[in-house]
Amino acid sequence: MKMTFRWFGEKDDSISLDKIRQIPGKPGIVSALYDIPAGEVWPAERIDALKKTVEAAGLELEVIESVNIHDDIKIGLPSRDLYIGNYKETLRNLAKFGIKVVCYNFMPVFDWTRSDLAKELPDGSNTMSYEDEKVQKIDPDRIAEEMEAGSNGFSLPGWEPERLKSLKYLFEQYKKVDENKLLENLGYFLREIIPVCEEVDIKMAIHPDDPPWSVFGLPRIVTSKEKLEKIINLVDSPYNGLTLCSGCLGANPDNNIPDIVRYFGSKGRIHFAHVRNIKIHSRGNFDETSHLTSDGSLDMFEIMKAYHDVGFDGYIRPDHGRMIWGENARPGYGLYDRALGIAYINGLWEAIDKMKKL
Numbered sequence: 001m002k003m004t005f006r007w008f009g010e011k012d013d014s015i016s017l018d019k020i021r022q023i024p025g026k027p028g029i030v031s032a033l034y035d036i037p038a039g040e041v042w043p044a045e046r047i048d049a050l051k052k053t054v055e056a057a058g059l060e061l062e063v064i065e066s067v068n069i070h071d072d073i074k075i076g077l078p079s080r081d082l083y084i085g086n087y088k089e090t091l092r093n094l095a096k097f098g099i100k101v102v103c104y105n106f107m108p109v110f111d112w113t114r115s116d117l118a119k120e121l122p123d124g125s126n127t128m129s130y131e132d133e134k135v136q137k138i139d140p141d142r143i144a145e146e147m148e149a150g151s152n153g154f155s156l157p158g159w160e161p162e163r164l165k166s167l168k169y170l171f172e173q174y175k176k177v178d179e180n181k182l183l184e185n186l187g188y189f190l191r192e193i194i195p196v197c198e199e200v201d202i203k204m205a206i207h208p209d210d211p212p213w214s215v216f217g218l219p220r221i222v223t224s225k226e227k228l229e230k231i232i233n234l235v236d237s238p239y240n241g242l243t244l245c246s247g248c249l250g251a252n253p254d255n256n257i258p259d260i261v262r263y264f265g266s267k268g269r270i271h272f273a274h275v276r277n278i279k280i281h282s283r284g285n286f287d288e289t290s291h292l293t294s295d296g297s298l299d300m301f302e303i304m305k306a307y308h309d310v311g312f313d314g315y316i317r318p319d320h321g322r323m324i325w326g327e328n329a330r331p332g333y334g335l336y337d338r339a340l341g342i343a344y345i346n347g348l349w350e351a352i353d354k355m356k357k358l
């Protein structure tokens, strides 16, 4: 596995590359051009500049999270062809600078959703939390305001103010899109772009929906093993792969994460692993916890063992962390708890590796 760490760029991240370089094992960087709206082409010179910034700090950039998909592609409007054309151009530009994996999601309107961005835990740390009842009764217009107010002054990925303006229009459009239609539209998109990916050697890695069930009545199709199977079968190519996010899929206790890792890992379809733990309080209600098995509901040893058993050699990163030791950073993306996550994941990996050789 190749360890990485997500970084939001010089202007929009409180954590410097110099600090990331000191994390044990010196992880690679996962980043993006976060200011470019979904649907637009990423200019080669901007990608070049990002790559040079990362390399100047002695680090590598081979994974992009994310190149977002324009809603017209998800809805299936005639204008999708223009945006798909732009997406292909972005992929070609990324390939010129050695990018190997592109993470993306196919969630309508909203990116990930939480009901509390800074829930205080008994130990005095704070974390992101989700209560389904709270979320489902919020008017989508209001949750946009609340996310903005609670974001510590940073703009959250997928929640950029420009996008929120068109919320009502989007909701209207999605009334015609059910799960089957959304999957069909994902198939259309993948059939267009995967040949380009094969040509330029970039692997696509779809991120599960977060949480893995419908919110605000919008359809969601990246939620379970069965649905992931449908997605990889839309285009049968190793370039049509997955970002396997443990905390995200794991929020539904019906999803057996080690089993899912083994199943898709042995098919060579997991290109990017997001590893984090969550504590499920009751169905639909969970807190994000430290990565440690005993702090959450997921067995991190079993998850890492599944990756090891299938010979996983893709990219991996600790996912969200809590805010600890008084750190003030983008919710979920502080330095300390994620760095602890890396040390823990690496510790599990080394132990599994050496135990097998005894």
Ligand SMILES: [Mn+2]
Pocket: 207, 245, 248, 274, 319
């Ligand atoms: Mn994730």
